[in-house]
Amino acid sequence: DAMVIQNPRYQVTQFGKPVTLSCSQTLNHNVMYWYQQKSSQAPKLLFHYYDKDFNNEADTPDNFQSRRPNTSFCFLDIRSPGLGDAAMYLCATSLGLDYEQYFGPGTRLTVT
Amino acid sequence: AQTVTQSQPEMSVQEAETVTLSCTYDTSESDYYLFWYKQPPSRQMILVIRQEAYKQQNATENRFSVNFQKAAKSFSLKISDSQLGDAAMYFCAYRILYGGATNKLIFGTGTLLAVQP
Numbered sequence: 001d002a003m004v005i006q007n008p009r010y011q012v013t014q015f016g017k018p019v020t021l022s023c024s025q026t027l028n029h030n031v032m033y034w035y036q037q038k039s040s041q042a043p044k045l046l047f048h049y050y051d052k053d054f055n056n057e058a059d060t061p062d063n064f065q066s067r068r069p070n071t072s073f074c075f076l077d078i079r080s081p082g083l084g085d086a087a088m089y090l091c092a093t094s095l096g097l098d099y100e101q102y103f104g105p106g107t108r109l110t111v112t
Numbered sequence: 113a114q115t116v117t118q119s120q121p122e123m124s125v126q127e128a129e130t131v132t133l134s135c136t137y138d139t140s141e142s143d144y145y146l147f148w149y150k151q152p153p154s155r156q157m158i159l160v161i162r163q164e165a166y167k168q169q170n171a172t173e174n175r176f177s178v179n180f181q182k183a184a185k186s187f188s189l190k191i192s193d194s195q196l197g198d199a200a201m202y203f204c205a206y207r208i209l210y211g212g213a214t215n216k217l218i219f220g221t222g223t224l225l226a227v228q229p
Contacts, residue, residue: 042219101217
C-alpha cells in the first residue's frame, strides 16, 4: 500500500546533540510537510517542500532544518535540540498544495 | 489570522451511542475547507471528513457527519453508533481553498474521545 513512513518511531537524543528524523513516501507526492506536535497542543507546521522548493514558516526556529534529496525522502534536522524541542514530529505529503494531506505515524522525540 | 478552537479537551461516549464534538473557527475568508482528523494512539492521523465552505449540504461519511454553520463559524462532528475503534484524538482543521505556497492546515488543540464498552 502507498504510504508515508517515518523512522524511527521513537528517538531519544541528548541536549545539544544533533538529531535527524526521516520521512519517506511511496505516494509520489510533490509536497512534503513537517509538523511539530507538543503534548496536548495542535500540530504546528514547521516547513514544507514543493518538489525542491523549500518553504519555511516565519516562526520556525533556525535550529530546525530540512533536506529533501529526492521525491521520496525528506529529513528533519535539529541542530542543537533543547528540552523544549521534545515533541511528536509528523511528516505529511500531498499531491499539490491544495490537495489532501496524508500523514505518517510520527516520530516521538525525547531530549534528555 | 485564522484560528480553530476545540473547547472540549476530553469526551466520553458509550459504545453504540452518539457523540458530538465541537469546533469553532475564525476567518475572514469566504472560501475554505474544514476537516476532522482522527489520530489513534501511536498511529497516524487520518482524514475522517471534509467540508467545503461553499457547499451548503453537510458532509457525511458512513457513521460520521458534520453540522456546518457558516455564519456561526461552527463545525461539529457527530459520530453515530460509536465503536471501540473510534477512540482517538480528534482534530478539527481549517485550510484556505486556494492558498498556494502560503496554504497550510491550521489545527485545533484536539478532543480526546474515549469509548466505553
